[in-house]
Amino acid sequence: MNQGQTERHSVSLTVNDRAVEAEVEPRLSLADFLRRHLDLVGTHLGCEQGACGACTVLVDGQSVRACLMLTVQADGTTVETVEGLATNGELHPVQEAFRTKQGLQCGFCTPGMLMRSLELIRDNRGITAEQAREGLASNMCRCTGYQYIVEAVVEAASNMDTEVNQ
Amino acid sequence: MKAPPFGYRRVSSAAEAADALRELGSDARILAGGQSLLPMLSVRIASPSHLVDIGRADDLRHITADNGSLRIGAAATQWSVENDQATTAAAPLLADAISRAGQVPIRHRGTVVGSIAHADPSAEIPAAVLASGATLIAASTGSEREISADDFFQGPYMTALEEGELLREVRIDRWPDGTGHAFEEFSHSHESWPVVTAAVLVLLNGGTIDRVAIAMSGVDGRPVRAGQAEHELTGQAPTPELLAEAAQSATRDLEPFSDVFGSGRYRKRVATALVRRALTTATTRAGGGA
Amino acid sequence: MTIPDVREHTTEKNWIGKSIPRLEDRRFLLGKGGYIDDLVLPNMLEVALVRSIYPHARIVSIDTSEAEALPGVAAVVTGAQAAEMTDPLPDFGPDPENHPWRCLAVDKVRYNGEGVVAIAAESRAIAEDAAELVVIEYEPLEPIVDPMAAKEDGSPLVHETLGTNIAFHREFTFGEVDADFEGADRIISDTLHWGRSGGQPIETVGAVADYDDASGMMSIHANSLSFTSYLFMLAGTLRVPSNKLDMHPVSAGGSFGSKLWEVKTPTIAGMLSRLCGRPVKFLQDRMENISNGDHHGSDRRYEVDLAVMNDGTLRSIKITTVEDYGAYIQFGVGHHGNALAQVTGPYKMSSVYYDVTAVLTNKCQQGAYRGFGSEVGNWVLERMVDLAAAELEMDPAEIRRRNFLEPDQFPYFIPTGNVYDSGDYGGVLDKALELADYAGWRQRQTEARAEGRNVGIGICTCQERSVFSATEFWFWFDEPGAPVSSMPESVTLDVDALGNITATLYSCAMWGNSPETMVAQLVGEEFDVDPQTVNVVYASSNQGLPATGPGGSRFTVMVAGAVEVASAKIKKKGAAIAAHLLEANVEDLTWVNGGFEVAGTPTARMELADIAIQAHLFKHGLPEEIESGLEASHVYDHPYTTMPNDDRTDLGVFYPFMGHACHIAVVEVDPDTGKVDFLDYAAVHDCGTMVNPRSLCGHIVGGTAQGIGTSLLEEFVYDDDGVLQTPSFAEYVIPTSMDVPELKIGHQETPSPYTPHGIKGGGEAGRMMAPAAISAAIDDALRDHGVRVRRLPATPERIVDWIDGGG
Known part of the structure; x- marks a missing residue:
């Protein structure tokens, strides 16, 4: 061509x-x-x-x-x-968990992290910190050292599980 | 880092793909998942005239186990194969190798057959395919031929495929029940390029090794079998000493390439360790006590 | 300037010290970050470069005709043509006229990846298509790769006009070095090598330039460029009047120093916008960022001697270092000034010898990377202390404790002349040992070793200097061209008619730090408002006040000073208004919970909003001398710097707010592959009063992750022929979540006596410490093999080589 x-x-x-x-x-x-x-x-x-x-x-x-x-x-x-992710300006539980846990700093990897996290949670509502850490290895973050992203994923899964059960 | 311009044709069958390759000529390339090809286009080290997209070809998406053989079509994604029960039952070594091959989002798109055809000398899937004694099915317009994995890999990114041929399917004959498998890999970070891998299958019979296959990648321009080591192991009781000696034997004559990920000397050392570990794990899984 | 007055800090705080969610985050979470590549102006062109495939070559000819003919191409500019449209890029290094640095190479290329031709086209893809059509004939020259060879006479030259590859050499003696060495029981010596890594944020550098021929305004949106006060230099490069350059700060997807002074990208965009008469975007791709981003980190070889007593007392250190700066030297040897700010660490040492040679080679030049060279000094000092401990058979924690400055010794002047404002190093060590369960790990280590496992524990106790003075960029020279001494930060606070507050910042935008959250918490503290209600905006440079921006962990301290004074100005005016309307004496008013009230009469009270609407709308209700509105700006200068003396035996105070941290790493090394795994990791930091502890923790974890990369994985590798072997993220390996351990984090707060609220900088955090702790842990794990980490990164292959070679 x-x-x-x-x-x-x-x-x-x-x-x-x-x-x-x-x-x-x-x-x-x-x-x-x-x-x-x-x-x-x-x-x-x-x-x-x-x-x-x-x-x-x-x-x-x-x-x-x-x-x-x-x-x-x-x-x-x-x-x-x-x-x-957000509906009518209200953050999705995954976004909200990233916000409260400070699972971001510069925000540049964040959209990819959020989408991967959403997939991880959809597949596993009871996701553990270890599973989240392994699952997130697909995405690079240069700011956070990942620790609070892992916490956010576990928190979001827990919150989403509660919402579904209610 | 934008791809150069190219033409695009989506095909709906293997036959259409073969016809397209014949029609479009030698500068056309097959596009399956694109997880190897698209990065090459992004840095413009490949400049195909056309991409022939087989991703929607229904007769290339199969993962089937019958008569003791696992058949994986050229459009079957790595993720679908590694999570397929037929695969994990018939070819657990391949499933393990896939699970180390790139990040999950890559495996969602990347295909098993595409990785084989790409023939990266360090990649995981070719090593597992070689250890498994797989057969590759190459299709061109109106004809088809079988190529053994031993003959398929010819050098870095070079295979036995000829112009106009599509790698249609990989067929892996199932090893007997009780076979132990192990896949070992060294990479710098958890998700970075594989440096060296070792793929091992072991079948025991009455406390001795009845059958064994050892393959490695990252130690030569193509994945290699360790025939001499396999020979030394066969018929022997798998003691730790024997497995360690076999691992030495497996790499003794290798003269691996050097690059930024590791020198040839280092690759050889790591390969020896990985083969020893893989032999140990596979033997244990096969019911042996090593 | 003498020592500033000691400030009293109240411990009662409403917002400072709270881990509120960050103000920045909502836009990022929604995917509305407003990064540079999100900006698309009408009729905008995009740029691609042709970059050198050679490390060192003369440019014989360039044929751009085919590229120019490609449909969609607007301009093709060679380095020679660019040199007719722009002046050299601003360079703070020694003797810049003899190693001029330009946006594109002229006459010869000096490293693999240097830009040679710039193309502006309707899309980046077309620009790249055109780049493939440019034909360049090169005459390859001998590459200059090894700095030790490059500094010798007879080496080929990177810059012929300089006549040498040594850009700078100087030795410094602080204190009685000879006497301290003569009186020492032992001299501990070693050779060390810190390899080249870099910030590599996930977003690269980009700029969108829009030159307006009618007004002569050069507007550039950019995610790079701190040092706002120095933007006039970029105007000079672009040949526009300094008041016609308007830089618009754009949020950056990470920097870690690597966007500090990236002037090349805005220069190329600005040049092409002016040439084409259209807006132009130039966004580096990843390979450009790695190979041509002008911000590689330190690359140093060291010879070090440490004078110690048999009881473990450290007396003096002699450091001789050769720095491989690459093909240019934009910041001079400021990186070593940084190291000299804390060269003796947290220890009582009375003298220092420092010899630095800056060498030019055919590599991408250095810029800034988290620590700016002081992280290297930390690693070197801690390596030497560990070696002393090993030779003296002392516990690594105990040799450190024995030499710590005591809390009552502050302010303490170190031999170089810099001051440490405050600290409690023993307190940090105690907390870290407990947090890491050091005693327990020593027990588990013994058990693991009995099983043949190579488990090691490493400790470091390191300084984190914060808030630099400009003097560190020139005190190297006897006759500096510009002995600048200003590094201010400014803010404007505007209380609108309804009492809502907007804070305007004047340096570069957020780049992963939390400027908006910091300012909002500080404003919240001053005015008793919820920080989430504070609006924080960034002014473009043309609307600006003097500012410097982030870098050297300065921003929070400096902006806190600006907010403090601007708030006081507003409160003073507010008090005058309230006093008038309450018919009270202003002296009788006190600020209580968001408003002024008459002392002893809480009902006689005006809220901030009540005052604000009066100030904005009711001029005739106020005293004649009160102007409308309720806003104030403040330009805050560094609260504590002094000038160096003439002979440079005293460099003055240039980095006074001294943080400290102890990291303890527990690792296991696989002796077959050399792979290092973390079993545990604890970090205790003291950076004075914390504004937002959670955000600080984020920097500690993130900085430690980068320190892990620097220690084990990351290196820009040039082969013996000068070809970059790590041009992309495939080869330049960044730690993933599985390569970084879960950190245990502890804090100690020893306030600075000289800063608002006692805040010290903490942004560079873990990367200042992790390499020292990890190196020590590897040594400890492999002590039976005689391994000592003398080079970073300690890649698996190097580790097995050290095992094979007996260290």
Whole structure:
């Protein structure tokens, strides 16, 4: 394919409960699509090679690196990003736990951490600190040393468990 | 770090994929999960003309166990394989290896067959596949051939696949009940690139080793079997001394490459330790007392 | 300046000392952080660089024609062309005219990854497409990689005009070094090497420049650049009047020092915006940040002699160090000034010899990384104390305790002239030993060793200097070009008509620290308002007051001083208004729980909001001399610095607010692979009065995690040919959650007698200590193998080599 040539493909997907249709270049990553085409700039790029996890979103319920997925591959999928967590300005229990536990400092890894944490909690409402620590090893944080993120995940799971039981 | 431009075609079957490869020529590449390919595009060390996306090909997503064989299609994700009961029953070594292969979000997208085809000389899955004596099924338009894992890996990122061929499936013949397995890995951080891995299968019979397979990655340009060590172990009672000697034997003739993750000398030392540990664990799991 | 007055600190505080949730966090949790890459201006171009594949090469020719012809490309600028549009980047180093530093390389490249060509295009992807079309012919030159070889005569030169690769050399003697060594029972000597790591925040450096040809205003949004008072230097580089450069602070996704003075990115963006007449974004990618980010950390080789007595008393230390600065030296040897602030640690030592040689090589240059060079000094001193303990067969805790300064010795002037304001080092050690269950671990260690396990315990007791003076950047020179001595911080507090308070800050935006929370808690303390109701905003530099910004653990102390005085100004005016309206004497008014009341008559009272609406709206109800509004600004200067003396035998007071910490690490080493696992980790810190303990703990854990990376994992590796072997996060390995232990954290609060509320800085935290504790623990674990950690990072391969080599 020659430089500058732009073949485009149409995609339709669901992002945070909203149906989205677009024409995109094959090379456009899901991360760049979210950020530049949908203005969902909460999904961050830290390394663009899948190492850091700042761009982690959920695709069909599973955490993925949005930098390592082409938008054309996301055609027909359901994508959840950090922007979909809060409802009517009220923080999601995972966000609230990060806030009260100070599970963030600069906030840059936070959206990816939140989405990965949400997945961990969905899979395991009784998640222990050890399990949370192991599960979070997929995402790099340079500020916190992870300790309060681990605490936040356990706290959020506990709170969400209570909410469900009520 | 944005990918260079390329064309894109999504296919719905293995046959369509093979046809697309034939039609689009040698600069087209298969895109499965993309977890190896897309980072290469991001730093522009690969510049394919087209990507042929097999991710939605229904006849490539299978994970099936029948007649003692586990078959994994080219589009089956690592996560689906490692959490598949047929896999954990038939090929627990592979399941262990996958669980060490990259972070969970990577394994949600990455495929087992894609990792094999990528042939990173340090990667986990190729080592497990080699130890398991797997068979790789290569498909091209109108034809198909089987390649043994021993023959498949030819060098760093080089395989026996030929132009126009798609690696359609990996088939792993199940080892007998009672087989012990172990997968050991050394990496710098918990989630960083594997430096050296060791994959071991051991079957005991009446207190002696009936059958054993040892494979390593990160010690050569491709994953390697330790044939001499396997030979020395077979028919012997697995004492700690014997396993340690076999581990020495497994790495004696290796001359591993050096890079920023470890010198050749270090890789050899670590491989010896990992093989010894894997042999010990696998033997214990097989019911032996080593 | 003599010693400032000792302040009385009240222990009754409403908001200081409370772990309130941070004000910053809601926007980050919602994904609305407002980072630099989130900013997209209409018609904006994006930049990619062509970077050098060679460590050292002459640029023979550059052909940009194909790149320029690519659709979507707006401009392609070579280093030579950039040099016609910009002046050299601001450089605080020695002799900068002989090693000029430019935004793109001119004539020759000096390290693998240096920028050579900049491309502005409609998208970053197109800019990268164009970068592939630029054809550069290089003439490779011999790479200069080893600093020890580079400093010798006859070495090829990084900068020919300098005539040497030695950018700086000087020796200092503080106190009676020779006498102290002659009187010592033993001289303990060693050779040490601290390897090159860096902050590597998850967000890289970026800038969006928007030059307005009509007004001549150069507006730049950037996530880098502390040192607000020095932005006029960037204006000079961009060739715009200093009052036409307007820097807009943007929240940074972490810095750890690495965004402190990243001027290259805003320069390239500004240059291209002016050239193209459009807004331009330049965001480094990860590989640019690693290879071309101008902020690698220290890379030092040491020869050290420690004079000790047989009872463990430390007398004096001689330090000779060679620093591998890379291809440029933007901060001079300020990193060593930092180390000299606390060179004797928490110990009574009467003299110091310090010899520093700064060498230029073909590597990315150093900048700032959490500790700014003092963390290296901590490691070196603690390595030597451990060696002394080993040779004297003393317990590592006891040799330290024996040499600690006592609480009644403060303020204490160390041999270099810097002062330690306060401390209780024995108290910290006691707490740490208890928190770590040191005695219990020694018992468990004995049991583990009997099983053949290599378990070790390491202790360190280290200083954490805070709130620097500008003097550390020039006291190296006999005739400094600019012996600056101002490093102020400013704030404006504005009480609106309803009594709601807005605080305006004047330095760079939040970069992972908690400036908004700190200011809100301080304002809450002054005015008895809930900190969550305080609005905190950042002014752009053109609207600014003098400010410096974070760095050297200074921000909280300095902004506390600014808030204190600005609050007093508002209260003074408020008291005048209240006195008038209450028909009372102002002397009879006291501030009680959010308002003024007449002493003894609590019903005669005005709340802040009542006063504020009068101040804003009812001019004729007030005395003639009272102006409308209720706001005040204050420019707060460093409360305690002094100038160095002429011959530099006394460097003056330049880093007086001295924190302290004890870390205890328990590790197990796998002798087959050299892998180090943590079994336990305890940290007790004393940085004076805590404003938000939870946030401080976050810095302690996060700093310790970075210290673990520095100790075990992280290194920018250049091979013998000068090629960077760690260009991405695949090779430059950062600790994950599984590589960092759960910390046990303890605190001691020894207030500073000289700062508002007794606060000391604490932001650099764990990275100042962890390498010393971890190194000692590894030694202890492998003592049967004779291993001593002399080099960081102690990678698994190095550890097995030390085991094989008997240490």
